[in-house]
Amino acid sequence: MLLKRRYLPSLGSFATFEVAAKHLSFTLAENELNVTQAAISQQIRGLEKSLGVTLFIRKHNSLELTLDGQRLLTAVSGGLDIICDAINDINAPSDPPLITCSGTNAAIACWLKPLVDRFRSERPDVRFVLLASDEDDTLRNFDEVDLSVICGNERCEVGESLYYLFSEIVQPVCSRDYLNQHGPFPDAQSLVQADLLDLHRKHWTADAIGWHPITWDDWFRASGLDLPHLSPSMISNNYPLLVNAAVRGEGIVLGWHHLVRSLMDDGALCALFDAPLHVDRGYYMKVNQASLDKPHVQEFKDFVLTGLAASEQERKPHGAATGDGP
Template sequence: MTATDDEGTLLRSDPQTRRSPRRRHLPSLGAFATFEIAAKHRSFTLAASELHVTQAAISQQIRGLEKALDCQLFIRKHQMMELTPEGATLLEAVGRGLDTLSDAIFRIGQRTDRKVITIASTHAAISCYVKPLTDAYRLLRPDIRFTLLASDQNDRVQDFDEVDLAMICGNERSQIGPDLIRLFPEIVDPVAAPDYLAAHGPLESLMQLPQAELMELHPMHWSSDAISWYPLRWDDWFRHHGLHVDELTFRFVTNSYSTLVDAAVAGEGIILGWRHLVHRQVADGRLLRIFDMPLDAGRSYYLKLNPGARDSRNTVDFIDYFQAEAARMADPTAS
């Protein structure tokens, strides 16, 4: 059966033709995704926290969606919100639609297999550990590309959707599992360049160390939001080894650990060397450990896998490489 419009023009009855104009006027996919999260939490505040936006932004998107659909989606109460019948109907449809879209994207990813791996961590970990590791891996797999996201201001970077892996620090109560892989303990030693030790050494006694040219991390480094663990300083190292020092004078202070390492390699003084951050300089002789007196912080570094990281064969291969190199760094005598 056919129909005509007011001017007598035939209207096609093809279902796809009828749906297209309606699809063109649908609200944005982002608005539906925001609605699903707000509906899941029954809270704009919690939805804003999950999406890393303001509550006002969530409220504005929901109001826009309600206006576009010409219906109320939430009943706003004093301490909670409830879905209206229209909201419940929309939530069911949005859930099915987003699941279908996610499945399609997964299948596409399985066929193409991503060759870009995104890794997040602090500035020190990215510059001193992750970047050299990825450089070495690309010699083996030049087809693989990396995106490295370094932040000392926001530890939520590790939860961004595009991030495949994150190198994080945690205590021994961390729940190790398939998506949280323990790498190595956090251990520090005093280290210095051979030229510095030749000019100012030999350092034969722990009592000589407080008078040496010590270099330190500025407290600003430790106060960054992404560094949420107790700081290790020279005071902690001396106290751990039974030496109380009233006041230490530092030759050089910076909040950038990579800058501190560069200064030590240049022979400017002695630093506390995090083993995973200076192991290459120690391995090639640019830095030497002073005394055999490490300090174990009692916490470890972990490789956190975000959901979907194991869906890519390329990412899985790199995870295996990351673990093997971490084990080799922690125990150089291991095969």
């Protein structure tokens, strides 16, 4: 059974009615619409005839809406607003693709940001929002977050995807200038009198840091030394700050491979000798459920994973550095 198409007066008559009803004056409507008052009166009479109701009570010097007129004004105003919004959406330029990522301060600043820079050199149209916090562990659950970098946690909600990135490896690193001025440092014992940069316990107890701390004490014990009275020259709860201090030649920092690798590749930092500490936990990238069907998010995810796989194939272990290096 075919449905009959409902009959509606012209859209122009509804628009004229809205203006006249807003002003309660055909004269003011004439000024706004730039048509004659007679034309407005004709359109209103035609609309009333089509609908079979009276929309205005015509007084000597004014107009008043009838109850039917008030009902129609509410419907017409809302309908025209919806039409205008749809037209604006159609004509508005589409927003460039946006990727929102979350992680700890160090993960975002030291690991993810260089990857974002390289990705945007190929896709400058893609925008990024980088949410970094050592205190807020709920960032990964925000609806707007597409990707999260997490450590040591393989649990995943239904509909989310978790991708393994790398294991945790820690090794002492410093700048070439510091090594040339204060080295050589051939072994762990030689670091006892060096300027060590260390993370404060406040970092490891932050709400978004939910894993066991790795300190200089741990690294020395793994190297066969027990130094209970170790006194680092600088301590901070901000790892990027310590890394920047090491780059400026202020001392030696424990370098998490994924956080300092780009600086080592650029020559800003170097490994002192080949004594990495392998920690029994890994890092993962979580893709939130609402982002699984976003092409630009999947493209960035593939970019990260492909780059990691290629770098592991090509990269040779960083050997011991000497003060005589370039």
